[in-house]
Amino acid sequence: MATRLPAGVHRLGDGAVSFYLLEEGSDLVLVDAGLPRHFDQLTGLLDRLGRSVQDTNAVLITHAHVDHLGIAERVRQLSGAPVHVHAADAAALARPTRPVPGAKPEGNPVRYLARRPAAAGALWHMVRNGALTTAPVRVHEAVTADSVLDLPGRPRLVAVPGHTPGSVAVHLRRHAVVLTGDALVTADVMTGRTGPSILNAAFTHNTAQALDSLTALAELDAGIVLPGHGEPFTGGVAEAVRLAQLAGPS
Numbered sequence: 001m002a003t004r005l006p007a008g009v010h011r012l013g014d015g016a017v018s019f020y021l022l023e024e025g026s027d028l029v030l031v032d033a034g035l036p037r038h039f040d041q042l043t044g045l046l047d048r049l050g051r052s053v054q055d056t057n058a059v060l061i062t063h064a065h066v067d068h069l070g071i072a073e074r075v076r077q078l079s080g081a082p083v084h085v086h087a088a089d090a091a092a093l094a095r096p097t098r099p100v101p102g103a104k105p106e107g108n109p110v111r112y113l114a115r116r117p118a119a120a121g122a123l124w125h126m127v128r129n130g131a132l133t134t135a136p137v138r139v140h141e142a143v144t145a146d147s148v149l150d151l152p153g154r155p156r157l158v159a160v161p162g163h164t165p166g167s168v169a170v171h172l173r174r175h176a177v178v179l180t181g182d183a184l185v186t187a188d189v190m191t192g193r194t195g196p197s198i199l200n201a202a203f204t205h206n207t208a209q210a211l212d213s214l215t216a217l218a219e220l221d222a223g224i225v226l227p228g229h230g231e232p233f234t235g236g237v238a239e240a241v242r243l244a245q246l247a248g249p250s
Contacts, residue, residue, distance in 0.1 A: 003224070003231065003232040003234055005177075005224070005226075005232070006175040006176075006177060006224070008022060008023040008024055008153075008175070009021075009022060009023075009172070009175060009177060009226075010022075010023065010045055011226065011232070012034060012038060012041050012042060012045060013034050013038060013041070014038070014041075014125075014129070016122060016125055016126075016187075016189060016229065017034055017035060017038070017067050017126070017129075017228065017229065018032075018034075018226070018227065018228055018229065018230075019031060019032035019033055019034040019038070019068065019228070020032065020179055020226060021042070021045060021046075022152065022153050022155075022172070023049065024152040024153050025152070026055070027057045027151075027152030027153075028046075028051065028055050028056045028057055028152070029056070029057055029058045029059075029060060029151055029152050029153060029155070030042070030056055030058070030059045030060070030072075030075060030081075031060045031062065031155075031170055031179050032060075032061060032062055032068040032179075032181065032228060033059060033061065033068060033069055033070050033071045033072035033075065034067070034068070034070045034071060035066075035067055035070035035071075035126060035129040035130050035131055035134070036070045036071060036074075036129065036130030036131075036133055036134055036135075037070075037128075037129040037130045038070055038071060038129065039070075039071045039074060042071065042075075053075055053078045053079055054078055054079050055079070056075055056078075056079040056081040057079075057081055057151065057152055058081050058082055058083075058084060058151050058152075059072050059075055059076060059081055059082070059083045059084065060084045060149070060151070060155065060170060061083065061084065061085040061089070062167060062168055062169065062170065062179065062180070062181025062182070062183070062228065063085075063086075063089055063100075063163060063164040063166060063167040063168070063181050063182060063183075064085055064089035064090070064092035064093055064096070064100055064164065064166065065092075065096075065100075065164065065182065065203070066096045066097055066126075066131050066132075066134050067126055067131060067228075068181065068182075068228060069093070069096045069134050069137065070129075070130060070131070070134050072093075072137050073135040073136065073137045073138060074135065076137065076138075076139065082139075082140070082141045083137050083139065083140045083141065084140070084141050084142075084143045084149065084151075085137075085140055085141075085142065085143065085166065086142070086143055086144070086145060086157075086159075086165075086166030086167070086168050087142035087143070087144065087166065088100075088161070088164070088165040088166030089164050089165065089166030089167070090140060090142050090166070092164075093136060093137035093140055094136050094137075095136065096134045096135075096136060096137070097131070097132055097134060099205075100164045100165065100166070100205070102165070103164050103165050103205040104205065105201060105202055105203055105204055105205060106201040106204060106205065106206065106207055107200060107201030107202040107203075107204070108202065109123075109190070109202040111202075112190040112191065112200060112202050113190075115191075116190065116191065116192055118192070119189055119190045119191075119192075122189035122190070143157060143168075144157075145157045145158060145159030145168050146158065146159055153172055153174065153175075154173075154174070155170045155171065155172060156170070156171040156172075156173065157169070157170060157171075158170075158171055158178075158216050158217065158220065159213070159216065160180070160181075160183035160184075160210075160213040160214070160216055160217065161206070161209055161210075161213055162183070162198070162204065162205065162206045162207065162208075162209035162210025162211070162212070162213045163181070163182045163183050163198070163199055163203070163204050163205065163210050164205055165205065167181060167182065167183050167210075167213070168181070168183075169181065169183055169184075169216075169217055169220075171220050171222060172222075173221060175224075176221060176222050176223045176224065177222055177223075177224045177225075177226060178217060178220050178222040178224075178225055178226070178237050179226045179227075180217065180225055180226065180227050180228070181227070181228045182199050182203070182204075182227070182228045182229065183198070183210065183213060183214075183217070184196055184197070184198065184214060184217060184225065184227060184240060184241070184244050185197060185198070185199055185227040185228060185229040185230050186225075186227050186229070186230030186231050186232075186233055186240075187227075187229050187230030187231070188200050188229065188230075188250065189229070190202055190203070191250045193247065193250060194230065195243055195247065196225070196233055196239075196240040196241070196243040196244040196247065197243075197244045197247040197250065198210045198211060198214070198244060198247075198249065198250075199229070200250045201249065201250070207249045208249075211244075211245065211248070211249065214241045214244055214245055215241070217237050217240075217241050218237065218238045218241040218242075220237050222236070222237040223236050223237075225237050225240045
């Protein structure tokens with residue numbers, strides 16, 4: 001059974017990749033932007049809500065990896081909505097199909113593929129959904145973490161560096177929800193691991209830092225964790241962090 005999310009919080013994507021639309025009154029905020037072929041999912045949801053892409057107020061990026069930037073520029077051009085990203089990841093918006101400058105992943109994907117050949121299917125899935133055609137984001141607004149943005153829902157950004165230098169989580173205190181991007185996921189296609197964990201080293205810049213950053217999440221008032229990969233976790237963020245710390249690196 002699908003997890004019931006709070007009113008106004010909508011999950012999009014295809015199971016492998018998740019992103020979210022926040023609806024508050026007449027305001028809309030997109031948190032992350034999936035892959036290019038997810039655009040029709042967004043427009044379909046907005047049609048059902050009686051809204052359009054042009055109604056989007058802002059796009060908030062948890063980190064600048066290609067599977068979180070897919071439709072960001074298209075939404076920005078259609079709506080004029082600002083794209084917010086942490087300053088440490090901002091340079092990657094101009095070259096979304098490459099690693100964040102100065103933040104090459106620690107691990108080698110070939111090692112993971114040799115151990116689990118099925119992971120190649122997940123990478124091909126991203127390619128088929130347009131990952132390599134992701135458009136650069138031409139205009140953005142840099143944000144700092146540990147701040148509350150003047151956006152619908154008053155999202156609080158929490159610094160969780162490690163996956164990338166500018167990784168942030170988005171805490172919606174009113175909903176008791178935290179959107180963790182890839183700082184904490186519940187499925188890792190490269191390893192086959194399910195349940196709360198950090199992402200594998202093939203896509204993580206600094207594994208030790210990523211594990212350390214989990215402590216910032218444990219302090220949040222959030223019963224639901226919405227990750228960028230895997231199913232929502234409804235056992236509370238403190239428990240998700242405990243399990244991720246137990247799981248350790250991969």
